[in-house]
Amino acid sequence: MSEQGKEVVSRREELDKRFDPRAYESAWQRRWAESGIFRAEAPSTRRPFCIMIPPPNVTGKLHLGHALQTALEDLLTRWRRMSGDNALWLPGTDHAGISTQLMVERQLAVEGTGRRTLGRERFLERMWAWKRQYHGNIREQLDRLGASCDWSRERFTLDAGLSAAVREAFVRLYGEGLIYRGEYLVNWSPVLGTAISDLEVETKTVAGKLYYIAYPLEEAAGGGEVVVATTRPETMLGDTAIAFHPDDERYRHLRGEAAVLPLIGRRLPFVADAAVERDFGTGLVKLTPFHDPSDFEMARRHGLPGITVIDQQGRMTAEAGPDFAGLDRFAARAKVVERLGAAGLLRKVEDHVHNVGHSQRSGEPVEPLLSTQWFCDMSGMAARALQAQREGRLRLIPESWEKTWEHWLENIRPWCISRQLWWGHQVPAWYTEDGRCFVARSFEEAAAAAGTDRLTQDPDVLDTWFSSGLWPFSTLGWPQRMVDFETFYPTSVLITGYDILFFWVARMVMLGLHFTGEVPFAAVHLTGLVRDAEGVKMSKTRGNVLDPVELVDEYGADAVRFTLTSLDVPGRDIPLNRDQLAGYRAFGNKIWNAARFALGRVGEAQVQPALDPRGLAAPERWILSRLSRLATDVDARFGAFRFDEACNRLYHFFWGDLCDWYIELAKPALSGEAPRPRTGEVLLTVLDRSLRLLHPVMPFLTEEVWQRLPGHEAIHPATICLAPYPAREEAWESAEVEAEMEVLMHVVTRVRGLRSEMGLPPKARIALYLGASFAREEIPKETPVEKSGGEAGGRRARFLAEHQHLVRSLCRVE
């Protein structure tokens, strides 16, 4: 590293009087990148540590959730790197099928054209151009945040390697019978023009109407009518039966009879099915098998046909009859109601609040539609994912997610993986002219199997989450067992928001177990969602979105990182407000000025790689003891994913122990007024280690300051990024010294309080007489000194007497 290392070493001018993160942050990011210090080794004899970035949308913009994850991922990576691990944080981006395609389609609409007009090939050229144009943005934003990714390993879900992995996975699952093609009722988004998975359907509670419609009975049944209740009258045009509960006395006599569908005249047999709720509506359900999932199930149980009356654009089909064909489904609803009213068949309309599935991406109500799609049977994989979690091979943090995890995996359903889009991994299936299907890794392979090259590839692409489900290993070279895969898989930790636990985390675990036999990461830390100061979810429509890069401009990356990190409390969403950002920027200012003070006062002293506390005075031994305990604490907190607690401890040590007390205690010694042994060395050494402890959270500021510390080269010749993470120093710890100093500090606080209460002007040099009784009474109960009674009291008085010059200095008294 020596050659690279030298480039990292910075200039050594004095710290500017003004603290301005913009003056150094970008420069450091550039220097780090150029020196290649974030490149991981493979192979390596060192312990591996690996985090995969949750790949952001390649043409998107990072939001604060990304910033939070980035801060935590970088924290862990830097911490492990400094601790000696072979740390890899692998960056990359996702092609983000629907959302990216929508962006380009919107662009095309502005130009007065569209994807269909362009045709698939030219449209995809536009997509790639778009990708090339915006691809750099993500890296730029990660750079601004100080991300120590290994960019030499950057991946994209549509690059050659990952595309090969996707085809390999598809072919294998198909071969195992887990991927299949078939005609089923799927969630269809008329706006997007594609099928979507169950997860992409968002249930919304809406105020609708419940229509009671009279269906005349067939002559054979003796005439009369029955009344059915429905929220979607337009679907009646596709009715093929009417159902009642088998035990429902009211309708039992209708078994074997039939009604006549109004407006159409079709014969509707009655069937009995236990899925019918007797208490809802009239207890009779009209069955529209091809436009309602539960009707579909019931129809299948009774061998009933279905009729598609709504098409992929959400318009009524020819099957709906000449009066309705071509109408939008909601216009058709109004017209059906109107016609029923005119025919005197509308018995009642009630207000009805119910839940309706909406397309998460486009917002409109989903239309259940019969359609030929590719599916993946997840049941076996889900069972193994469940088992992995139950056996502790997969840790969810916080643990409260375990029940949710179990519930979802226990009730998993087939995953619809095909999308009627163009941007994505095209399904690796080819069809012969006579309709035979060949699933293969390539056209050549398919042609060889088919015995002809007159083949047409399936036009659909795969759900984005199919490729991101392979991310932890496809990025490392799978299916080939490349050196990166051997070195870093399975990875160490995954950090992501709980909102994609099922979309992404569960799929990675299932596919990872299936293809590699291992859980792709030992632990998953699920973060909360970043919200605004009022705790409201950020959204463009609300206009309360904060841009992480703008916050970096305003407060500095370190302050943004520290704020987000200290707010990462397990199981809670994160309300972000500017006061906190300003507060942690002030913390940066504090560090900056503490360093300025030290650098101006330590003379020829140097940072010490090791320090023997013997021969040091009490204040020096006290701060070293505190520092050692801090190192233990921070390490433990990082290891336990309690980043908030680690931040608090770092903050209070630096501001409280170091600045408020130790630096003040050091002043008389450094000025020569009351010299003590090695005060400068201790101050510099404490600063060095504090900065190293803080570095994973505040990389820029700590590097900038650390480079100026005389003697820092003895710790690492080039950069704080590779300097060892401070460990506990048992020899520094002393409960006794800490207790003695606590007494002194307590006395100082009391004197200051008295002085303030008595309204004595700060400048007045007043005389203070400390009697032994004062000391005795004022000692906090919990100090060990007090417990040993009178003799200890004497010792305490002696301690205070010996250090009276410190009391004088800190209280400004004579």
Added chain:
RNA sequence: GGGAGGUUAGCUCAGCGGUAGAGCACCUGCCUUACACGCAGGGGGUCGCGGGUUCGAAUCCCUCACCUCCCACCA
């Protein structure tokens, strides 16, 4: 209908069996030779309600209330 989380100082939140904490905000002094992005001092809470366990409960258990979110095929 299931499930998860929340209710602690004006605000945002830690604490989760041993006499209430932080940051910010607020009040009073201070430009004390690193820092006004600062220093020192200070005020402020019956820890959602009601029960229970315990020598002792924000902290464990139960009831209730109110908020947030996730899952779920009553048309």
